[in-house]
Amino acid sequence: xxxxxxxxxxxxxxxxKAGNGITLCLAMLFICMPGAWIxxxxxxxxxxxxxxxxVWIPQRLSLEAFTAMFGAVGHGGVPVWDxxxxxxxxxxxxxxxxxxxxxxGGYAFARYRFKGKSGLFLAFMLTRTVPGIALSLPxxxxxxxxxxxxxxxALILTYVALNVPFTIWLIDGFFRQVPRDLAEAAQIDGxxxxxxxxxxxxxxxxxxxxxxxxxxxLTSWNEFALASQLTRSVASRTLPVGLxxxxxxxxxxxxxxxxxxVIMILPALALTFIIQKHLVSGLTSxxxxx
Amino acid sequence: MATVSLEKLVKRYGNVEIVxxxxxxxADREFIALVGPSGCGKSTTLRMIAGLEDVSDGLVKIGGETxxxxxxxxxxxxxxxxxxxxxxxxxxxxxxxxSLKIAKRPKDEIDRRVAEAADILHLEPLLxxxxxxxSGGQRQRVAMGRAIVRQPEVFLFDEPLSNxxxxxRNEMRTEIKKLHAKVQATVVYVTHDxxxxxxxxxxxxxxxxxxxxxxxxxxxxxxxxxxxxxxxFIGSPPMNLADATIAQGCIVFGNGDWLPIPTQxxxxxVVGQKVTVGLRPDDLYxxxxxxxxxxxxxxHQHDLKVAINEPLGNETLVFVEFAxxxxxxxxxxxxxxxxxxxxxxxxxxxxxxxxxxxxxxxIERTGG
Numbered sequence: 001x002x003x004x005x006x007x008x009x010x011x012x013x014x015x016x017k018a019g020n021g022i023t024l025c026l027a028m029l030f031i032c033m034p035g036a037w038i039x040x041x042x043x044x045x046x047x048x049x050x051x052x053x054x055v056w057i058p059q060r061l062s063l064e065a066f067t068a069m070f071g072a073v074g075h076g077g078v079p080v081w082d083x084x085x086x087x088x089x090x091x092x093x094x095x096x097x098x099x100x101x102x103x104x105g106g107y108a109f110a111r112y113r114f115k116g117k118s119g120l121f122l123a124f125m126l127t128r129t130v131p132g133i134a135l136s137l138p139x140x141x142x143x144x145x146x147x148x149x150x151x152x153x154a155l156i157l158t159y160v161a162l163n164v165p166f167t168i169w170l171i172d173g174f175f176r177q178v179p180r181d182l183a184e185a186a187q188i189d190g191x192x193x194x195x196x197x198x199x200x201x202x203x204x205x206x207x208x209x210x211x212x213x214x215x216x217x218l219t220s221w222n223e224f225a226l227a228s229q230l231t232r233s234v235a236s237r238t239l240p241v242g243l244x245x246x247x248x249x250x251x252x253x254x255x256x257x258x259x260x261x262v263i264m265i266l267p268a269l270a271l272t273f274i275i276q277k278h279l280v281s282g283l284t285s286x287x288x289x290x
Numbered sequence: 291m292a293t294v295s296l297e298k299l300v301k302r303y304g305n306v307e308i309v310x311x312x313x314x315x316x317a318d319r320e321f322i323a324l325v326g327p328s329g330c331g332k333s334t335t336l337r338m339i340a341g342l343e344d345v346s347d348g349l350v351k352i353g354g355e356t357x358x359x360x361x362x363x364x365x366x367x368x369x370x371x372x373x374x375x376x377x378x379x380x381x382x383x384x385x386x387x388x389s390l391k392i393a394k395r396p397k398d399e400i401d402r403r404v405a406e407a408a409d410i411l412h413l414e415p416l417l418x419x420x421x422x423x424x425s426g427g428q429r430q431r432v433a434m435g436r437a438i439v440r441q442p443e444v445f446l447f448d449e450p451l452s453n454x455x456x457x458x459r460n461e462m463r464t465e466i467k468k469l470h471a472k473v474q475a476t477v478v479y480v481t482h483d484x485x486x487x488x489x490x491x492x493x494x495x496x497x498x499x500x501x502x503x504x505x506x507x508x509x510x511x512x513x514x515x516x517x518x519x520x521x522x523f524i525g526s527p528p529m530n531l532a533d534a535t536i537a538q539g540c541i542v543f544g545n546g547d548w549l550p551i552p553t554q555x556x557x558x559x560v561v562g563q564k565v566t567v568g569l570r571p572d573d574l575y576x577x578x579x580x581x582x583x584x585x586x587x588x589x590h591q592h593d594l595k596v597a598i599n600e601p602l603g604n605e606t607l608v609f610v611e612f613a614x615x616x617x618x619x620x621x622x623x624x625x626x627x628x629x630x631x632x633x634x635x636x637x638x639x640x641x642x643x644x645x646x647x648x649x650x651x652x653i654e655r656t657g658g
Binding site: 179181182184185186187188189190191192195199200203204 | 340341342361362363367368369371373375376377378379388389392393436440
């Protein structure tokens, strides 16, 4: 009897495990579908992309879209390298600045008491409620007056402003998780406040700061609406705006667009992959009792 | 040589004053315990000594030098935190050597001093582990190791044992006592546990609501509490305290029960004076089951009803009804008692305490 019961409960567990696996697979399929579809479409001819009913299994794969993309303008070529460079410069610079400001601000919010703190914090959060696109016209007018349209500087400024409230909010949370005692212990151990921050608090909040960095980078890297208004030429156009090169008056080159989108995804994917290994949670466990 | 002195030390947060101008002189190599209920200002005082809190008013001196404006790192102190505050991203070895690394000491010196400290605290097998891989007691020892590696002049302990279970706490208490004997530094030890204070300290500072109630050796605060508060705080189980009025030749409690005036207080009190009578459980016992220290003439007998008893093996705590409340008494060589029955109880009044009912201060006694 007991053996039977054990056997049946083991079977139940196996069944539950299998069900769990299947559910996860379905969910992953659903999540990955758009990405996979883009990669797939970059590799197959337009007729197949546009076919109705859809062709699920590709008949013919080729890298033509990619070769054309890097080819001469007029033969399907787009200035990929310029867009790529612009995107990198704008995203990396704005991320670094947003993280630096976010760290200073987040630390201040987490550790210091000052007048109007909660009001200020709320104000930062409220800026997140303004849709970015609503800012495009005012920004356009101001930047035009300042004559900084179509420059890296204009985009960097915009993205820093968009990202800073978010990074402050995230990083504040991560510093709050680092027990205050640790910085105090470090100060007693001979550190200045500055040293205590870099030696103890920063390494512990590091994974959190890195993840805020990813968020800020991806926001800047993928942003389209504002960039499309504030850029004019290859001098500052970023990759998402570059996708528009594949649209013309009557047609859209879906294959080319997907190919460029793949190019766009790669660095973001690589960055996330590299950093996520360092996003070890629970690093502070064992600092204080528990 | 590091004496620590606090002169008229005040701490305010905004308009709220937490510590009200306390004075304290701590001798070199003395072990001082700051004890009091939570919120009494003891931790704040310790943090002011450490330099982690600004001093609102008054002076903190270490080794005769005013350190009010010195950062913690310049005060030559070590501190053991209640939470241990070990650096989670460093191994035990790195934790212990951190202060020396910051001070840019040569590597072989760091290794040697960490090894010495590890030897004292039996931490050698744990040196390569991280704090998350240690038990509570081990973390506690590492925290102490980190403190002694620095070879400070003053050790500050902020309730270091309160996160440990009872058995471990007793063990670590002994370790701290040994440690003090070994390292010969001045120690300021904050605790809310009066047993820790009594067992460890050379002198105890009892604090309440930001004031110092009494400073004295464990024996002094136990046998000569300066206030009703100290009397109730020090000693376990706590002293029996009951309000009463002095009458002709006796002390009368609210419900009419009475005790003779203890001889040591007889000249100091006047008829009609409101007092609080204090009697330790050791000085109230079922007749024949206690030790009386004074004159046999000072032992007064009453038949009292047993409300409840708590056997502890070698002794039993007997709660008896007297003066309208329960008094706890200590019964040595215990025998079975029937709850609700009346038994003869002895009041050893030679050790009784009288406090002024209004101020709570001890009334001057004469003679013994």
